[in-house]
Amino acid sequence: MDLEEHEEDGAAEYVLHLYITGATPNSTRAVQNIKGICEQYLKGRYELLIIDIYQQPALAKQDQIVAAPTLVKKMPLPTRRLIGDLSEKDKVLLALGLSAPFGTTSPHD
Amino acid sequence: MQDLMTSSASLGPQLPKTPTGIDGLDEITEGGLPKGRPTLVCGSAGCGKTLMGVEFLVRGIQQYNEPGVLMAFEETADELAANVTSLGFDLQTLQGQGQLRIDHVHVDRSEIEETGEYDLEGLFIRLGYAIDSIGAKRVVLDTIEALFSGFPNQAVLRSEIRRLFRWLKDKGVTTIITAERGEGSLTRQGLEEYVSDCVILLDNRVIEQITTRRLRIVKYRGSTHGTNEYPYLITEDGISVLPVTSLKLAHEVSDEIVSSGVPALDAMFGRHGFYKGSSVLITGTAGTAKTTLAASFAHAVCSTGKRCAFFAFEESPQQLVRNMRSVGLDLAPFIEQGLLHVEASRPTLNGLEKHLVTLHRLVKEFKPDAVVIDPISNLITVGNISEVRSMLTRLIDFLKISNITALFTSLISGRNIQQEMTEEGVSSLVDTWISVRDLEGVGERNRGVSILKARGMAHSNQVREFVVTNQGVQLLDVVIGPTGIVTGASRLTQQMQEQAQALASQQELERKDREIERKRRVLEATIANLRTEFESVEEELRQINHEELVRQQKLADTRRQIAGTASAE
Numbered sequence: 001m002d003l004e005e006h007e008e009d010g011a012a013e014y015v016l017h018l019y020i021t022g023a024t025p026n027s028t029r030a031v032q033n034i035k036g037i038c039e040q041y042l043k044g045r046y047e048l049l050i051i052d053i054y055q056q057p058a059l060a061k062q063d064q065i066v067a068a069p070t071l072v073k074k075m076p077l078p079t080r081r082l083i084g085d086l087s088e089k090d091k092v093l094l095a096l097g098l099s100a101p102f103g104t105t106s107p108h109d
Numbered sequence: 110m111q112d113l114m115t116s117s118a119s120l121g122p123q124l125p126k127t128p129t130g131i132d133g134l135d136e137i138t139e140g141g142l143p144k145g146r147p148t149l150v151c152g153s154a155g156c157g158k159t160l161m162g163v164e165f166l167v168r169g170i171q172q173y174n175e176p177g178v179l180m181a182f183e184e185t186a187d188e189l190a191a192n193v194t195s196l197g198f199d200l201q202t203l204q205g206q207g208q209l210r211i212d213h214v215h216v217d218r219s220e221i222e223e224t225g226e227y228d229l230e231g232l233f234i235r236l237g238y239a240i241d242s243i244g245a246k247r248v249v250l251d252t253i254e255a256l257f258s259g260f261p262n263q264a265v266l267r268s269e270i271r272r273l274f275r276w277l278k279d280k281g282v283t284t285i286i287t288a289e290r291g292e293g294s295l296t297r298q299g300l301e302e303y304v305s306d307c308v309i310l311l312d313n314r315v316i317e318q319i320t321t322r323r324l325r326i327v328k329y330r331g332s333t334h335g336t337n338e339y340p341y342l343i344t345e346d347g348i349s350v351l352p353v354t355s356l357k358l359a360h361e362v363s364d365e366i367v368s369s370g371v372p373a374l375d376a377m378f379g380r381h382g383f384y385k386g387s388s389v390l391i392t393g394t395a396g397t398a399k400t401t402l403a404a405s406f407a408h409a410v411c412s413t414g415k416r417c418a419f420f421a422f423e424e425s426p427q428q429l430v431r432n433m434r435s436v437g438l439d440l441a442p443f444i445e446q447g448l449l450h451v452e453a454s455r456p457t458l459n460g461l462e463k464h465l466v467t468l469h470r471l472v473k474e475f476k477p478d479a480v481v482i483d484p485i486s487n488l489i490t491v492g493n494i495s496e497v498r499s500m501l502t503r504l505i506d507f508l509k510i511s512n513i514t515a516l517f518t519s520l521i522s523g524r525n526i527q528q529e530m531t532e533e534g535v536s537s538l539v540d541t542w543i544s545v546r547d548l549e550g551v552g553e554r555n556r557g558v559s560i561l562k563a564r565g566m567a568h569s570n571q572v573r574e575f576v577v578t579n580q581g582v583q584l585l586d587v588v589i590g591p592t593g594i595v596t597g598a599s600r601l602t603q604q605m606q607e608q609a610q611a612l613a614s615q616q617e618l619e620r621k622d623r624e625i626e627r628k629r630r631v632l633e634a635t636i637a638n639l640r641t642e643f644e645s646v647e648e649e650l651r652q653i654n655h656e657e658l659v660r661q662q663k664l665a666d667t668r669r670q671i672a673g674t675a676s677a678e
Contacts, residue, residue: 053231061239066232066256067260068231069227070227080222082221082222083260084225085226091222092224
């Protein structure tokens with residue numbers, strides 16, 4: 001079940017992979033949270049891939065997934081792994097390099 | 110092991126077990142690890158936990174056709190494969206054949222950010238996927254504790270690990286979980302509280318600069334098991350838990366006899382030799398020809414076309430051959446024919462267990478009919494007395510079970526000649542005990558041999574003197590002097606005296622014979638004389654008689670004539 005959201009053609013600035021486990025509460029919340037964050041801070045600059053590892057277990061091994069849900073920030077480097085339902089927004093923003101102190105609010109705002 | 114398996118099968122409701130295929134471990138666990146349940150293997154660094162896990166999987170594939178999954182938290186698949194290549198495990202090929210899956214779980218704390226609630230479902234999925242893709246029956250989690258450094262939320266981790274073990278049980282896979290030894294507890298993270306079925310503790314101890322690895326089964330729910338600490342080794346063939354042969358005294362015995370190699374020594378035994386498969390101990394002080402006796406035995410074994418393994422802890426093979434040639438025992442041809450194998454090493458080269466393994470390996474490969482160890486007393490340098498004793502017990506049992514005649518030599522302390530206890534205390538284990546010793550007399554040392562015991566056989570009670578000649582060991586006839594058995598020069602003196610005595614009595618005898626002859630002749634002469642005398646008397650009497658007769662005749666005639674004339678008148 002690949003759920004891709006392309007806002008732009010070509011290489012996106014942010015490449016995010018979210019690994020979820022079906023429709024468990026944690027996974028559902030994680031999907032909602034990341035979508036909200038992306039729309040708010042990265043509109044038009046990101047590529048989000050949501051992968052259900054129940055359906056594609058091979059990918060879990062390939063991407064070294066242990067915890068679920070896990071959000072992997074593939075681009076920009078360095079790679080970061082955010083585990084949990086992404087409800088702690090400050091931590092998510094900090095890990096994604098989007099935190100307020102650096103003033104990187106969305107240019108569309 | 111086969112017996113254990115069948116007996117457990119026949120008893121029915123016993124706990125089903127999965128044989129590990131690891132040397133000796135199945136004997137201790139009486140059949141293997143609990144089937145379909147997790148087993149915790151814990152130990153400090155360098156104990157061979159990972160190796161045990163890998164071997165469990167590889168043996169499972171090779172011997173029991175049970176595919177396996179290895180989930181490695183510390184090493185990558187390539188590293189693991191490289192590490193065990195030296196042990197002959199080809200993980201890559203097994204993976205290629207779809208019998209093994211290795212999943213390296215990489216957890217890097219610095220990359221991870223907790224952002225809310227989570228679980229370890231990813232791990233479950235990966236494991237489940239690996240198991241299902243090859244139909245695995247065996248799983249190894251090496252070392253799951255690595256997760257604790259990756260995930261800060263202990264509460265989640267613990268509940269997830271508990272769930273994981275539950276899940277593995279439900280899956281029905283036999284699992285080994287390895288864990289580091291912790292301070293004051295079996296594992297650092299207290300994993301033992303989650304794994305309650307079977308816990309195996311590996312230990313690595315250095316005592317007097319010699320490392321011994323030991324294995325102990327801490328618990329095994331629902332099954333009996335060996336409770337001792339068992340030494341184990343990591344050999345070229347993997348782990349070898351050593352060697353559990355002495356659990357029962359139930360070996361077959363043989364009625365066959367093997368020669369000691371010294372005919373006169375054989376004659377001291379009621380059945381002219383040792384029983385095949387028995388163990389023989391030769392004890393003696395330094396320089397009492399223990400090695401020569403041992404070599405004689407080896408020579409005798411090889412002469413009958415049987416194989417003999419000779420463990421020399423004091424001499425190199427060449428030295429042994431040269432030295433024995435000087436006493437008329439040529440071992441070189443047997444070595445060339447492959448009948449004799451001399452394994453020479455310093456005892457300190459290895460720990461005790463390693464020696465035992467070498468011996469086991471040699472016995473397995475060489476299949477000897479007899480084993481000579483010269484001397485066992487040297488082993489004391491690499492272990493304490495109780496260790497040496499336990500090793501020798503196992504060794505003797507092993508050889509007995511294999512029906513191999515074993516001959517050990519042992520040096521006993523010269524301080525006390527009467528000391529009839531070997532330091533190793535193995536004297537009660539052996540069947541036949543021969544003592545060689547110095548009989549020190551006036552200005553010389555002589556060697557004496559006696560049999561202290563020979564189970565199941567009548568034997569001589571004499572102390573026999575023996576000499577090592579260039580024709581081998583020869584026992585001398587017993588010479589008893591006024592003060593008991595005499596040896597050496599006294600023996601020669603005694604023999605000369607006896608010879609002189611014998612000569613004297615011989616001469617006396619001859620003299621007496623001559624005397625009798627003379628007497629007989631005299632008697633015969635006398636008899637002849639008497640007979641002649643008698644004959645002459647007889648003759649005379651007969652003459653007198655005759656004359657008397659004639660005279661009477663004449664008288665009668667005269668009377669008749671007178672009467673005739675008177676009537677005519």
